[in-house]
Amino acid sequence: MRASARIVARCQADGSTRLTTLAGEAPLLLRRAARQGAKQAPDEGAPPDGAGTGGPARVYLAGGTAGPLGGDELRCSVDLGPGARLEVHGVDASVALPGPHGRESALEIHARVGEGGALSWSPRPLVAARGARHRTVARVELAADALLVWRDELILGRDGEDPGSVSTRLRVLRAGRVLLDREVAFGPRHPGSLGPAGSGAHRAIGSLLVVDPAWASAPVDGVPSGSPLSRLTPQDEPAVAVAVLRLSGPAVLVTAAASGAAALARVLDGAI
Amino acid sequence: MSLIPLLLLADSRLPGGTHAHSGGLEAAVAAGRVHDGETLRAFLLGRLTGVGFTAAAFAAAAALELSGGLVVGERGVQTREAAALDAEYDARTPSPAQRATSRALGRHLLCAVRAGWPGVLLDAVAGLHPDGPHHPIAFGAAAAVAGVDPGGAAEAVALGSVTGPAHAAPRLLGLDPDAVTAVLASLAAQVEQVAAAAAKAARGPVEELPAVGAPLLEIAAQQVRGGQVRFFVS
Numbered sequence: 001m002r003a004s005a006r007i008v009a010r011c012q013a014d015g016s017t018r019l020t021t022l023a024g025e026a027p028l029l030l031r032r033a034a035r036q037g038a039k040q041a042p043d044e045g046a047p048p049d050g051a052g053t054g055g056p057a058r059v060y061l062a063g064g065t066a067g068p069l070g071g072d073e074l075r076c077s078v079d080l081g082p083g084a085r086l087e088v089h090g091v092d093a094s095v096a097l098p099g100p101h102g103r104e105s106a107l108e109i110h111a112r113v114g115e116g117g118a119l120s121w122s123p124r125p126l127v128a129a130r131g132a133r134h135r136t137v138a139r140v141e142l143a144a145d146a147l148l149v150w151r152d153e154l155i156l157g158r159d160g161e162d163p164g165s166v167s168t169r170l171r172v173l174r175a176g177r178v179l180l181d182r183e184v185a186f187g188p189r190h191p192g193s194l195g196p197a198g199s200g201a202h203r204a205i206g207s208l209l210v211v212d213p214a215w216a217s218a219p220v221d222g223v224p225s226g227s228p229l230s231r232l233t234p235q236d237e238p239a240v241a242v243a244v245l246r247l248s249g250p251a252v253l254v255t256a257a258a259s260g261a262a263a264l265a266r267v268l269d270g271a272i
Numbered sequence: 273m274s275l276i277p278l279l280l281l282a283d284s285r286l287p288g289g290t291h292a293h294s295g296g297l298e299a300a301v302a303a304g305r306v307h308d309g310e311t312l313r314a315f316l317l318g319r320l321t322g323v324g325f326t327a328a329a330f331a332a333a334a335a336l337e338l339s340g341g342l343v344v345g346e347r348g349v350q351t352r353e354a355a356a357l358d359a360e361y362d363a364r365t366p367s368p369a370q371r372a373t374s375r376a377l378g379r380h381l382l383c384a385v386r387a388g389w390p391g392v393l394l395d396a397v398a399g400l401h402p403d404g405p406h407h408p409i410a411f412g413a414a415a416a417v418a419g420v421d422p423g424g425a426a427e428a429v430a431l432g433s434v435t436g437p438a439h440a441a442p443r444l445l446g447l448d449p450d451a452v453t454a455v456l457a458s459l460a461a462q463v464e465q466v467a468a469a470a471a472k473a474a475r476g477p478v479e480e481l482p483a484v485g486a487p488l489l490e491i492a493a494q495q496v497r498g499g500q501v502r503f504f505v506s
Contacts, residue, residue: 169483178363181483190321191462196305197296197318197486205487236303236495241487243494245366253366255487 001067003028004075009057011083011117017057019086026065027094028074033058056085061123063094070099070133074107078121082114082143090124093155093261096166098131109138118147125153125204125261128187132164137171144175145213148251151268153206155261156186156199163203165189172209172251179249180209201238202257204264208271215250223252229271242267277418281385281411282428284435289380293373294440294504295319295433299492301444312441313455316434320459320466322486324433327408328470329482330361331429332422334412336474338393339422351396354409356478361406364483369493372403373506379404381414389417423471430467434459440504 005024009017024030068074080086096105113119119140128134142148150170156163165187172180184205186193199205215224223230223244229252234243240263242256254271258264280286297315300306306315337353365371382398382405397405397413404410408429415425438456441447473482493506 171479171483178360178479180366181360181363181479182366182485183483184487185322185484192314192317192319192321195314195318196300196311197315197322197489200305200488202488207487234491234494236299236488236491238304241303241491243367243491245490245494246368247366248362248371255366255490257487257491 001069001072002074003072004077005030006077007059007086007088008079009084009086010081015083017084017086019057019059022059027063027067027072028076029062031060031062031091033060033089056087056118056120058087058089060089060091062091066095067097068094068105068107068134069097070105071101071103072099072105074105076107076109078109078111078119080113080117080119083116084114085118087120087122089122093124093127095127095129095158096132096134096164097129098133098164102133104133104135106134107136109136111138111140113140113142113146113148115143116145117143120149122149122151125155125206126166127155127158128164128166129158130161130164132166133189134164134166136168138169140170140172142172142174142211146211147213148172148209148211149272150209151206153204153261153264153268154184154186156194156203156205163187163194170209172211174211174249179211179251180247180253182253199257200241202241202259204258204261206256206264206268208254208268209251210271211251213250218250222246227252229254232267232271239263240267273421273424274419278420278424278428280388281414281418281420282431284439287380287384289377290432290436291439292504293377293436293506294444295437296489296492296506297437297440298444298504299495300488302495303492305488307445309447309451309455312438312445312447312452313458316438316455316459317462318486319437319489320430320434320462322484323489324430325466325470326364326482326484327433328426328430328467329473330357330406330408331412331415332426332471332474333357333478333481334409335415335420335422335425336412338397338413338416341393351400354397354405354413355400358400358405358409360478360481361408364485365406366485367490367493369506370490373493374406375401375403377407378410381407381410385414385418389414391417393417422474423467426471426474427464427467430463430470434463443503
């Protein structure tokens with residue numbers, strides 16, 4: 001199956017963000033979130049999503065079908081104009097499943113955030129079911145003063161099941177220069193990945209990248225104080241392992257591994 | 273390619289500072305993830321196919337880029353491509369502790385190699401960053417001046433990604449050195465495969481070079497900095 005989704009968001013004169021394009025198809029269905037204190041906005045001709053609140057527009061990414069299945073080629077593009085603010089949330093975990101011909105499924109995400117824009121990307125976890133082969137590649141281009149929160153969660157197998165194979169690569173450019181390029185890969189097709197240098201005994205692996213240009217002047221070694229990130233306690237325990245990594249730039253990567261999806265979600269929730 | 277320069281660069285007695293590092297093994301032992309020969313082998317395999325693959329590809333790319341020498345232009349030696357590789361590797365190393373280790377090892381390696389192969393190229397690469405170039409970039413530059421081809425650089429760095437921690441194992445685990453040799457020998461075919469894939473990737477665009485990391489190594493590396501480790505710097 002081939003499917004694509006596209007979100008375009010623009011900042012209005014009143015500072016609110018309007019979704020000028022919101023087009024998806026299964027398994028990449030997009031749902032506009034109801035505004036707080038307002039009725040469900042109709043899909044067509046909706047008013048500016050953050051009108052009156054100054055808040056970000058909000059979109060839900062819903063699977064609408066099983067998968068991704070082996071052989072699926074999925075594409076998602078997100079384009080935020082200058083000053084536009086968007087939150088993308090998930091509805092349910094997606095489960096990568098093997099396809100009929102043993103082929104790989106692939107999800108390509110391309111996001112651009114203009115000057116003064118802010119993107120928060122926090123879909124639900126991806127579960128790599130036994131026998132699955134899945135690859136996600138995300139490329140994010142940020143203007144120099146754009147904000148980004150990017151969350152990734154991988155669950156290695158459903159309950160009591162051996163994991164499938166899955167990889168996720170996130171490449172982030174800021175003002176045209178590479179800020180982060182990181183792939184994690186797990187499963188039987190990635191030798192050594194389930195061992196003590198890979199996932200160890202953990203079944204849930206996740207990360208949270210926060211890019212905030214306000215940190216450009218902070219010392220490059222530390223985690224900015226006052227941020228929720230500074231409340232996270234680095235640890236390397238059998239139940240939860242987490243580190244807070246300051247990148248060579250105004251960005252912090254929280255990398256975490258936990259015994260299960262709920263424990264991982266708690267760690268990452270605490271970072272925002 | 274002559275084999276002798278490659279053996280010299282890959283020699284663990286080359287004073288490049290690697291003997292002070294366990295490549296995250298000490299922290300993995302402290303966390304209870306590695307406790308015997310079998311878990312050591314699994315650790316080394318994960319290190320090889322993750323950070324070892326990435327580092328080997330960058331070493332090969334640097335060797336490829338610098339083997340033709342450097343262009344000396346009006347503003348001095350042109351190191352734009354090497355600087356781009358260093359920046360790309362930096363972006364692939366999110367852990368500040370691992371970045372610091374990599375730059376320190378790059379700096380030490382260049383000090384050692386410059387004694388044998390002095391010249392403008394290694395001076396320029398040493399100046400890429402105040403803390404030193406990342407280790408794979410330094411290794412690629414060393415390979416270029418010593419006449420080691422990119423494939424050889426990939427092999428040496430892929431092998432080094434497992435021999436470093438392996439040589440720390442007798443001290444950390446009380447393992448018989450012969451048992452460690454057996455583990456390393458059992459990984460020889462995988463080292464060759466990873467090096468070949470890395471050398472192939474090195475011929476592609478810089479932004480597409482491998483970026484495989486290992487979450488538990490990153491997490492453990494920060495724990496090291498927290499002061500849990502006694503024997504090794506990393």
